Every structure is written in C-alpha cells, then in structure tokens.
Amino acid sequence: MNPPTELMTDLTPAIDIYRQRRARVLDALRATGGGVAIVPTAPEVLRNRDADYPYRHDSYFYYLTGFTEPEAMLVLDARAKQNEPAAILFCRAKSAERETWEGFRFGPDAAREAFGFDAAFSFDEIDAQLPRIIADKPALHYALGSSEALDGKVRHWLDAVRAQGRSGIVAPAAVHDLMPLLDDMRLVKDEHELSIMRRAAAISAQAHRRAMAACRPGVREYELEAELLYTFRKHGAQAPAYGSIVAAGANACVLHYPAGDAVAQDGDLILIDAACELDGYASDITRTFPANGRFTPAQREIYDIVLAAQQAAIDATRAGVSFDAPHQAAVRVLAQGLLDTGILKRDLFAGVEDVIAERAYTRFYMHRTGHWLGMDVHDAGDYRERGVSADESGAQPWRTLKPGMTLTIEPGLYIRAADDVPEKYWNIGIRIEDDAIVTATGCELITRDVPVDADQIEALMQQAQPGQQAQPAHEAGAA
Ligand code: GLY
Ligand code: MN
Ligand code: MN
Secondary structure, eight states: OOOOHHHHHHHHHHHHHHHHHHHHHHHHHHHTTOOEEEEEOOOOOEEETTEEOOOOOOHHHHHHHOOOOSSOEEEEETTOOTTSOSEEEEEOOOOHHHHHHHOOOOHHHHHHHHHTOSEEEEGGGHHHHHHHHHTTOSEEEEOTTSOHHHHHHHHHHHHHHHTTGGGTOOOOSEEEEOHHHHHHHHHBOOHHHHHHHHHHHHHHHHHHHHHHHHOOTTOBHHHHHHHHHHHHHHTTOOEESSOOEEEEGGGGGSTTOOOOSOBOOTTOEEEEEOOEEETTEEOOOEEEEETTSOOOHHHHHHHHHHHHHHHHHHHTOSTTSBTTHHHHHHHHHHHHHHHHTTSSOGGGOSSHHHHHHTTGGGGTOOSOSOOBOSSSSSOSSOSBOSSSOOOTTSSOOBOBOOTTBEEEEOOEEEEOOOTTSOGGGTTEEEEOBEEEEEOSSSEEESOTTSOOSHHHHHHHHHHHOTTOOOOOTTTSOOO
C-alpha cells in the first residue's frame, strides 16, 4: 500500500529540510573525527491497563526526520563509505493485521522514499544491524545518560561488537553526548519552523479570545478550558502544548495550577496560560482578565504594572543582547511598581536598586521572564554560553540573542493575602505572556491576535456579552 496521498503531498517540500539537517549533523560529526549518531524516537507509554497516553514523538528525532510513528530510530553514519548509507531509518514493518487495528504505517521501503533516507530497515532488525553499523567506527554519539533504556541498548550493541574482537573487529572507543550539537541547531529556528510557529500562535490566540468571550461570573474553570481545547482542535492543532492553566481568583497565585472546577466569582481575575502544539511546534500564551469584563481599580493598577514590565522586556529583546536583558528590564519595572503601590514598604528600601539587590521582588515575582520556545514549550538550548570564561559572579555569561531564536516574554505578579500587604491587592495573580521571534533590530510578537491592553480586553468582553452588567468598578470587591 502506498502512503496516503495527502501525507505525501504535505511532506514533499519538507523532505529537503530534514535531509539538510541530517547533513549538518553528519558534517559536524565528520569535523570531529566521525562516528555514528543514534537518535531514537519516544516510547509509547501505558496510561492504565491497555490504554496508552496519546503518542507524541521525540522532538530531536522529529527535527531530523519529520517522521512521527512510534518504534523508530535514526542512525547517522559519519564514516559511511561512498556506496554505504549514511542516513538510516529503523521503523515498524508493514503489517496488514496491525494496520487493521492501528491504521496506516509507512514501513521501511515507503518511509525511505517519502522521508529521503539512504536506507531503512524494520525496527525488529535493530539488534542485528546496529553492531554491524558501529563496528570499526571511532565513536558513538547519542543522548548520553538521558535514558536507562537507551544506555542499556548501546551497551548491548557495544558488547556485541566487542565479542567479535578476536576477528579483528574494533568497537567504538568513545561515546559522546550528541545533545549539545542538536540543541544548538534547534535553538535558531529556520523559516519552515517559524511559519509553523506563527500558525500555532495564531490558533492559540484565537482560543484565548474565545475563552475571554465565553467568560462570565459563574463559569467554571473547566468550561473555559473546554473553549480552548475546542479551538485548538477545530483549527487542526494536534494537542495542547502543555497542561492548560485556567485559574480563577486566588488560584492564579499558584504558578502551575491546572484547570479545575472552581467557579469564577464576580470580581475575580481569571489567569489562562494555555496554548496548542501544531505540527510538532508549541506556542505559549498567558492572558489575565476580569471574570465580569471590568477590572477593579486595584486589579487594573497591578495589570498595568505587569503590562509595562512586559513592554520593557519586549523593548529589550533583539539580536546581540544578553538573554538576561529582557528579564532585568521587566524586574526593574515590577520592582518599581511594588514600591509605588506600597506592596513593598517604601521605608524599608532606599529605592528600586535596593529592591533588586535584595531580590525582595521575588516574593511576588518568583519566575524568570522567558524561556526558549520551539518543538518543546521549554525548548532545547543552553541559556549560558559554552566555552566562554565565567564572569565575575563565577557563572558563564548568558547566551547572546540571535535572529531566529524564539522565546517567551512573560512577567507576572502574584500577591497572596498577607498582613503586610494592602488588602485591596490580595489574591491578585497576573501574568502576561507572548511569544517572540528575535530579529536583528527587535522582535516579532506572534501571539498578539488576542488583546493584551486592559481597555481592549474589556472591549472584547463587553462586545461578546452585551447583556452582562459588570459591577461598577467602585462597587466591586477586592479580588
Ligand atoms: N506554560 C508554561 C510556561 O509559561 O512556562
Ligand atoms: Mn512560558
Ligand atoms: Mn505559559
């Protein structure tokens, strides 16, 4: 059976991209003496009894293959001779019986052709083929120490080669971690990746608009989550990129709160941190909005501080600056806001520098302002420069941003009830998160199809719920 036509059509333009990535890995391995790289995809994972979790391929494997079936492995032989295959796929064999139950699978022959490998074998042949491929090669490269199962298999294949030592066959004498090379490649996105990420971001933004429009006092968190999930799937995204956070009222102060069954009360803020994965790429958006469509003055005060912090971080995001620069810019605005509102006591600090030096803001802002974004929501890539001498603090310097790097910009403030904090701010948790592609002169925000300005959020909600009577701001209770 041939692969379904629509799959072939979609894949054709991408084949060269994956092939070029494999060629880059092979070139990099050759430059350091050659050897064989091994990249397996993710295992299937049992959820309960005989039901699996929805299958998700391994991101590194997908980055180099575009292949999404389970039970697959890529082998790149940087010492292959002219007439030998350098890019080899192992994948599930065709099976009329299994395909009746589980659906289409490519099988080695069609996979080799459709995905542009030099050779492909059935997954069942791995233990027979691997010792042959790695024999007489100087080194192995794989995700060293990341999985006991993989470490065990590598040892098994090495043992099989060593057992042939008396025939003059030599086993690889070195094993290297392949991940730093792949991490660096994944960190800077190409146009193919950026176009998928823009589409994922647009779907997620639309999901946030829908949730805002559906919100009113009395709605439960899971009902808003349902609006998000509906929109993701409606537009073809395969899954949420991470567990959706839908937090009403004080729940917004719990950073990883999963959508539960709490009822949004009149006067509550709702924090939603949720976004889809599309074609293997994540998006990541947070918006915070009032359940009744109108911010209270205290909520608005904090909201505008967080928004100003985000703008400062956006303004600090461009090629050539440190990864830490947006965070420092956001922290300064948040620290000043905490002093201005009296949430941090002005008489205890000489000024904003003092708040920053003492890290007093971390009681209300305890996470960083961003992370790499890509195939994984917290994407691959070092945050510090490698091979550069440490700075005066003893740490390696932060990474310098380059065009094509993609990151989130997500400051927040989380104010729990406490005697030393003005009561009007209690239980306000606000985060605002957008996704940015670094450019030479600044950054491209790809998640702004959902409003971020407080007036625009209120306008969207009023338009969606024209009959809803929000309490006038001066009557609304503290959140
Ligand atoms: N949604 C995960 C994060 O914002 O880091
Ligand atoms: Mn994030
Ligand atoms: Mn997020």
